[in-house]
Amino acid sequence: MTHEPAPTHEPETLRIAGRDVPVVTATTVVVGTGSAGFCAADRLWELGHDDVVMVADKVNAGSSRNAGSDKQTYYKLTLSGGDGDSVREMAQTLYAGGAMDGDNALAEAALSARGFLRLCDLGVPFPQNRYGEFIGYKTDHDPRRRATSVGPYTSRSMVEQLEKKVHRNGTRIFDECRVVEVLTRPGADGGREVAGLLVLRTDVHVDPDDPTASPFLLFRCANLVYATGGPAGMYATRVFPNGQWGASGAAYRAGVHGKNLTEWQFGLASTKPRWNVSGTYMQVVPRFVSTDADGGDEREFLTEAIPDYGRLMSLVFLKGYQWPFDIRKAVDGSSLIDLLVYRETVLRGRRVFLDFRRNPVRDEFDPSALSPEAYAYLERAGVLFGTPIERLRRMNEPAYQFYLGKNPYVDLEQEMLEVDVCAQHNNGGLLVDAWWQSNVTGFFPVGEAGGAHGVYRPGGAALNSGQVGATRAAQFIAAHRGPSTVPPGEAFDAAAAAAVAG
Ligand SMILES: Cc1cc2nc3c(=O)[nH]c(=O)nc-3n(C[C@H](O)[C@H](O)[C@H](O)COP(=O)(O)OP(=O)(O)OC[C@H]3O[C@@H](n4cnc5c(N)ncnc54)[C@H](O)[C@@H]3O)c2cc1C
Known part of the structure; x- marks a missing residue:
């Protein structure tokens, strides 16, 4: 699939700080080509608001x-069986997740079925039974069984189907454009309003001998749908994919307020390659090992703080579905x-690995020491035997195969998997109404750039929030927001001039 290269010569060029900057004019610019951005662009088009362009640092990032x-989760209203549920x-x-506004919670519930069924209609293969019921399962912080999943790559499937639709709509997408400044001007109500967006074209080489040449591109617009994802770039230890930086800083500089910014979600993940080691990876109770920086001085460190063999295994098991770090489970629970x-x-400067080749603490696996909950689960799965890797391959062969197909490749039968406590999601973000x-x-x-996520949100609520927020924004824009009234040629504000000059 091809994306439009950013134009070198748009019909209009503005001279800013002595440099020629091409200008693209659209009523609405959607920034970011993740599940939230593509949803917004498609909703706008469907609502008849088609003067839209999309822009992203890397379309495929x-x-x-x-x-x-x-099992990547999508959270939605119950759509099967006799289970009661309501908006x-x-x-x-x-709302009970804390740090979540009631109006956002209500809208996320009210539009949940609409967002979900839209994805189904676009071809995301959410599992259903022969009568069309979407059978759910229970995820974390979920009192019902509202969760569903396409497998490990639920959100990828969403992006792919939404992207195809946006291409069918014919919406222009500018790739290799990194946000530099959000441009605003005085608004009618005494506050600020959007005037445009300045981006750096990362695929352009500028002739250093040409003083007027510029790698920038300017969008003049009335609306910015900002779907730039979590500001992951500030963390070294993260499970966000390579190339996901975020662009929240530019919005704050432009005066957009933040909300719950410190509310980050962290959890155990492999670092090479980056992947959450939740679910079966923990339920099969691997051995936790630490080494010095060179891989020497190997030891099983969990026993230092958790001397009881059965408790240690049961806490590791629980991490399977209590994945994010939770302060309430830190003293006497799985977050320990x-x-x-x-x-x-961090404190000892060592490296930590999961070893699936051997059982923790004792060579023999003694399931009778497990908590009744862990024992019953593993008994039902038929894996009260063997080594962690044998249990993993019996319970979830794709989870083993997954690491064979990644770069770098890890064979859990032969080698240990390096892990760390990684930043995974920003539950706070830019203020939204x-x-x-x-x-x-x-x-x-x-999407994730917005601060609409509660602290103890149910697993999968982030993907629902992205679809709902994008739909709500599109509805509002289509109903109330006309084309840009910034006159052509109006000098853009000091922020743009400074960025271009600098
Ligand atoms: C390992 C992992 C597992 C997860 N599991 C779940 C789960 O099970 N359920 C769930 O609900 N959520 C889960 N999440 C969270 C969920 O995946 C994200 O919240 C969601 O995908 C974010 O979508 P988005 O469209 O907002 O942003 P993204 O998909 O991150 O897209 C961001 C877009 O912005 C662009 N961009 C970024 N920075 C810039 C810049 N400076 N300039 C221009 N463009 C820029 C990028 O190129 C990209 O196009 C998980 C996240 C991770 C990391």
Whole structure:
């Protein structure tokens, strides 16, 4: 699939700080080509608002397309069986996660079925039974069984289907454009409103001898749907995919307010390659080993703080479905494992690995020491035997195969897997109202860039939030926001001039 190269000579060029900057004019610019951005662009088009362009640092980058997990979850209203559910009850669940506004919770519940069924209609193969019921399962912080999944790559499947639709719509997409400045001007209500977006074209080589040449491109627009994902670039230890930087800083510089910015989600993940070691990877109870920086001085460090063999195995098992670090489980629960890994890697400067070739602590696996919950689960799965890798391959062969197909390749039968406590998701972000508009008129942060996620959100609520926020923003824009009124040739504000000059 090809994307439009950014134009070197748009019909219009502005001279900014002595440099010629091509200008693209559109009513709405969607920034980011993840599941939220593509959803917004398609919704706008469907609502008849087709003066839209998309722009991204790398069209094929971002978490939606490149991240996943053992069973990547999408959270939606119950759509099967006799289980009761209601918009109100789902909103209550989302709201109970804390640091979540009630109006966002209500909208995420109210539009959940609409967003989900839209994805199904576009070809995302969510599992259904022969009568068309979407059978759910229970995810973390979920009082019902609202979760569903396409497998490890749910969000990738969403992006692929949405992207095909946006291509069918004929929407222009500018690739290799990195956000530099969000441009605003005084708004009618005394606040600020969107005037445009300045991006750096990372595929352009500028002749250093030409003082007027510029690698910038300027978008003049009335609305920015900002779907730039989590600001992952600030973390060294992260499970966000390579190339996902985020662009929240430019929005803050332009005066967009933030909300719950410190609310990050962390959890155990392999670092080479980057992947959450949730689900079966933990339920088969691998051995946790730390080494010095060169791989020497190997030891099983969990026993230092958890001397009881059965408790140690049961806490590791629980990490399978209690994946994110949770302060409430830190003292006497499964998040103690995260803290102990953190102590090894950060405080002691060591490396931590999962070893699936041998059982923890004792060579023999003694399931009778497990908690009743862990024992019953593993008994049902028929794996009260053998080594962790034997259990993994019996329970979930694709989870073993997964690491064989990655770069770098890891054969869990032969070698250990390096892990760390990694940043995974920003639950806070840019301020949004009930229509996902920020305090800057015409600026709509959607998806992970928006601060609409609760702290204890149910697994899968982030993907639902992206679809709902994008839909709400598109509805508002289509109903209320006309073309840009910035006059052609109006000198863009000091922010653009400084960036271009610098
Ligand atoms: C390992 C992992 C597992 C996850 N599992 C789940 C799960 O099971 N359920 C769930 O609901 N959520 C999960 N999430 C979270 C979910 O994947 C994300 O919240 C969601 O995909 C974000 O989508 P998005 O469209 O907002 O952003 P992204 O998909 O991240 O897209 C961001 C876009 O912005 C562009 N961009 C970024 N920076 C710039 C810049 N400076 N300039 C221009 N463009 C830029 C990128 O190129 C990309 O196109 C997981 C996340 C990870 C990392």
